[in-house]
Amino acid sequence: MNRIEAKLAELKSKKEKAFITYMTAGLPDMEGCQKIIKAQEEAGTDILELGIPFSDPVADGPVIQDASYRSILKGTNLTKVFDMVKELRNSCEIPIVFMMYYNTILHYGVEKFVNTCSEIGIDGLIIPDLPFEEQGELKQYLGDEKSPVLIQLVSPVSKERVPMLLKDARGFVYCVSSMGVTGQASGFHKNVENYLAEVKNQSDIPVMMGFGIKTAKDVENVKHTIDGCIVGSHFIQLMEDAEYNIEKIKNYIIEFKKQLNE
Amino acid sequence: MSKYYGEFGGQYVAESLMNTLEELDKAFEEAIQDPEFWKEFDYYMKEYVGRETPLYFASRLTEKYGPKIYLKREDLNHTGAHKINNVIGQILLAKRMGKKKVIAETGAGQHGVATATGAALFDLECKVYMGEEDISRQALNVLRMEMLGSRVLSVSSGSKTLKDATNEAIRTWAKEAEDTFYVIGSAVGPYPYPKIVKTFQSIISKESKKQILEKEGRLPDSVMACVGGGSNSIGMFAEFIEDKDVELVGVEAAGLGIETGKHASAMALGIPGTLHGMRSYLLQDEDGNVELAHSISAGLDYPGVGPEHAYLRDSGRARYVSITDDEAMEALLELCKLEGIIPAIESAHALAHCFKQAKEMKKDQIIVVCLSGRGDKDCHTIQEYLTGNKEALNK
Numbered sequence: 001m002n003r004i005e006a007k008l009a010e011l012k013s014k015k016e017k018a019f020i021t022y023m024t025a026g027l028p029d030m031e032g033c034q035k036i037i038k039a040q041e042e043a044g045t046d047i048l049e050l051g052i053p054f055s056d057p058v059a060d061g062p063v064i065q066d067a068s069y070r071s072i073l074k075g076t077n078l079t080k081v082f083d084m085v086k087e088l089r090n091s092c093e094i095p096i097v098f099m100m101y102y103n104t105i106l107h108y109g110v111e112k113f114v115n116t117c118s119e120i121g122i123d124g125l126i127i128p129d130l131p132f133e134e135q136g137e138l139k140q141y142l143g144d145e146k147s148p149v150l151i152q153l154v155s156p157v158s159k160e161r162v163p164m165l166l167k168d169a170r171g172f173v174y175c176v177s178s179m180g181v182t183g184q185a186s187g188f189h190k191n192v193e194n195y196l197a198e199v200k201n202q203s204d205i206p207v208m209m210g211f212g213i214k215t216a217k218d219v220e221n222v223k224h225t226i227d228g229c230i231v232g233s234h235f236i237q238l239m240e241d242a243e244y245n246i247e248k249i250k251n252y253i254i255e256f257k258k259q260l261n262e
Numbered sequence: 263m264s265k266y267y268g269e270f271g272g273q274y275v276a277e278s279l280m281n282t283l284e285e286l287d288k289a290f291e292e293a294i295q296d297p298e299f300w301k302e303f304d305y306y307m308k309e310y311v312g313r314e315t316p317l318y319f320a321s322r323l324t325e326k327y328g329p330k331i332y333l334k335r336e337d338l339n340h341t342g343a344h345k346i347n348n349v350i351g352q353i354l355l356a357k358r359m360g361k362k363k364v365i366a367e368t369g370a371g372q373h374g375v376a377t378a379t380g381a382a383l384f385d386l387e388c389k390v391y392m393g394e395e396d397i398s399r400q401a402l403n404v405l406r407m408e409m410l411g412s413r414v415l416s417v418s419s420g421s422k423t424l425k426d427a428t429n430e431a432i433r434t435w436a437k438e439a440e441d442t443f444y445v446i447g448s449a450v451g452p453y454p455y456p457k458i459v460k461t462f463q464s465i466i467s468k469e470s471k472k473q474i475l476e477k478e479g480r481l482p483d484s485v486m487a488c489v490g491g492g493s494n495s496i497g498m499f500a501e502f503i504e505d506k507d508v509e510l511v512g513v514e515a516a517g518l519g520i521e522t523g524k525h526a527s528a529m530a531l532g533i534p535g536t537l538h539g540m541r542s543y544l545l546q547d548e549d550g551n552v553e554l555a556h557s558i559s560a561g562l563d564y565p566g567v568g569p570e571h572a573y574l575r576d577s578g579r580a581r582y583v584s585i586t587d588d589e590a591m592e593a594l595l596e597l598c599k600l601e602g603i604i605p606a607i608e609s610a611h612a613l614a615h616c617f618k619q620a621k622e623m624k625k626d627q628i629i630v631v632c633l634s635g636r637g638d639k640d641c642h643t644i645q646e647y648l649t650g651n652k653e654a655l656n657k
Binding site for chain 2: 054103157181
């Protein structure tokens with residue numbers, strides 16, 4: 001069974017909410033990145049989003065843009081991330097979702113990309129510049145049991161598109177909390193609660209909320225309508241501020257998870 | 263309605279923009295069916311932009327090179343280039359859609375100035391995104407936009423140039439689409455933008471076709487235009503695409519030479535990719551990151567190209583060539599001296615190719631070149647270039 005789906009089924013039976021983090025691959029360096037992933041598994045992160053850096057991250061705010069840029073300067077590329085995950089999989093079973101832009105996949109070769117993901121154990125894909133209508137090319141290679149699931153994104157203005165997006169969706173549904181890009185300070189969309197409830201109501205699979213979340217408090221009011229949440233920009237900033245101190249990173253995860261499930 | 267040009271085009275944008283694009287597509291298709299919309303567009307083209315622009319017979323160039331050379335004088339438009347045609351069209355569309363604000367990206371500042379101009383004319387709030395590098399290189403255009411009442415926002419991410427200014431405009435659009443219209447400056451971006459830009463720029467070839475038939479009683483043998491994103495060229499080609507005997511030639515910037523890697527010829531390498539909402543040919547490195555374009559002409563300095571051009575190339579209907587910085591500058595100076603016209607460096611790329619190809623053509627053949635803009639904005643660049651190449655001026 002796909003690691004994401006297995007993990008989410010387990011959480012459901014325990015009546016727990018999922019805690020998902022995002023980190024840019026290759027920071028502080030490849031080795032450090034691998035250590036942090038292992039530490040996250042120990043601390044209880046349920047699913048890990050691993051960002052493949054791209055030169056033009058149009059769906060990302062300043063924090064992830066900057067992280068992406070720094071990682072590229074350090075020489076991070078898809079092949080090196082594949083190598084790192086391959087090694088990691090000897091001792092780590094945390095579900096991993098690649099968050100990446102479509103050009104990186106096109107350039108690598110779509111079929112070869114999916115095969116490599118299946119081979120080394122990438123469990124899901126989030127591609128923010130590949131809307132439903134453009135997914136056909138990629139989906140033709142995703143049928144296999146071992147292949148990653150394609151995570152569907154839903155926005156506050158998706159409205160009548162929601163049934164189409166949810167049909168055949170796998171893994172979880174990624175609800176973005178606000179318009180625009182990751183890591184905004186401006187707060188959630190004004191109708192966020194109704195919107196989440198509507199998606200939750202129509203979805204057969206777990207619903208996660210992301211964009212602009214820093215602490216468990218931020219999701220307190222909408223907790224009953226979601227199955228978990230995703231922390232990206234804040235998590236990257238926190239790691240940077242903590243100079244990638246493993247204990248500080250673990251403490252943040254443990255604390256967040258505790259509050260999320262209180 | 264297909265959103266693709268062969269395998270190119272499409273809508274590679276965030277889910278949150280899909281409804282926005284649908285709304286735009288609907289509004290655009292309705293507008294172009296509405297005679298009132300075109301009446302208003304034509305009014306501003308004539309009374310404000312100063313159309314129609316002449317199709318000028320360049321007698322001294324013709325004398326020197328052989329075939330008859332005609333120049334479509336887009337440089338004589340208000341604001342000095344073809345960019346205003348598209349901006350007026352898109353802003354009329356924005357008004358029709360009830361939008362109160364517009365945003366735009368700009369590289370050298372020409373599209374920014376055109377958008378600021380349109381926004382002033384129609385009383386819309388306007389923000390222009392411009393790379394930090396470009397802001398310092400194009401101080402005069404920044405001043406122009408500010409005089410016209412627009413805000414110029416400095417973009418300091420990535421390469422700090424047009425590519426990143428476009429990223430930032432897309433990010434802002436994703437946030438503010440409810441009341442904001444994104445005025446894209448070239449024949450690029452997610453569908454329907456390439457179609458919108460082509461529709462409004464096709465006024466160039468509509469006029470040219472009528473004018474050449476009046477003057478020569480026949481269609482030209484060859485039509486040429488420079489290609490960055492490809493808006494003046496798609497406008498210059500549009501009405502001739504169905505006339506299979508008319509050769510269409512797009513001229514990209516070869517910068518310091520294709521072999522140096524410092525160029526802006528997305529077509530020359532022919533590697534497809536996705537950027538700024540579209541699938542097209544794209545300059546990229548071995549990891550699939552977008553590579554910086556290089557050209558002495560800021561307006562051609564773009565790593566991608568409009569999707570319809572990619573399709574015209576692959577289908578063989580149009581031919582794409584490239585011209586180096588040096589070749590373009592030589593052609594620019596020649597036009598100054600032989601015809602008394604200072605062209606934009608962008609347009610000089612098309613001219614340079616025209617001079618090359620003319621040598622292989624017969625005297626009774628006809629070439630139409632789109633002179634997309636005037637060179638006043640480039641005088642500083644030209645001065646710097648000449649300081650380093652004294653011999654160029656005396657050639």
